């Protein structure tokens with residue numbers, strides 16, 4: 001255990017909290033004949049203390065192990081949390097690396113009857129203005145065309161990052177960058193082609209750069225963000241006045 005362990009302080013805080021909870025419980029909730037209005041008010045206080053307990057328990061690393069409680073369950077000797085119960089809150093350090101969850105991957109070759117049954121992780125976070133979504137699922141049956149056709153959706157791990165109308169989509173098969181639509185959305189869906197299939201006059205319109213090494217191995221792709229017309233014009237004016 002590190003010297004700056006929060007254990008003693010946390011133990012003290014939890015002891016105070018448990019005393020307060022016992023006080024409310026013995027005095028106002030368990031006592032017969034207490035006025036109903038008063039009992040309701042103190043029930044509310046007890047609930048608030050329960051929330052404080054949940055938050056304090058997040059700091060507990062259950063350093064002293066567990067003791068057996070009724071129902072064959074195990075409760076932490078310090079915070080009283082039952083082993084294996086799901087936590088409703090996360091505790092993250094304000095500074096330094098924040099870790100939420102573990103990396104999951106599809107873990108079964110079974111075909112599940114629904115997306116819900118096949119889902120392993122479905123979560124998202126807003127982080128300093130950017131949105132990140134993680135979706136991990138096994139294979140599942142899905143209905144297309146109003147249930148007329150059964151198709152099997154392949155197992156996948158999909159990460160989606162959203163920023164300023166752009167989306168970066170990563171899955172088992174590829175990396176997909178979607179730029180915000182320019183002008184009115186076009187129908188049908190956009191075309192797609194390999195670079196080698198396109199004529200140079202078309203390629204010249206796309207602000208895309210391929211990065212590759214000496215052995216002609218693909219290292220990356222850069223897409224220059226489309227600038228708003230006014231910003232582009234201003235830039236041109238500035239560069240022409242300088243030149």
Ligand SMILES: [Zn+2]
Nearest residue numbers: 060062076079
């Ligand atoms: Zn604990």
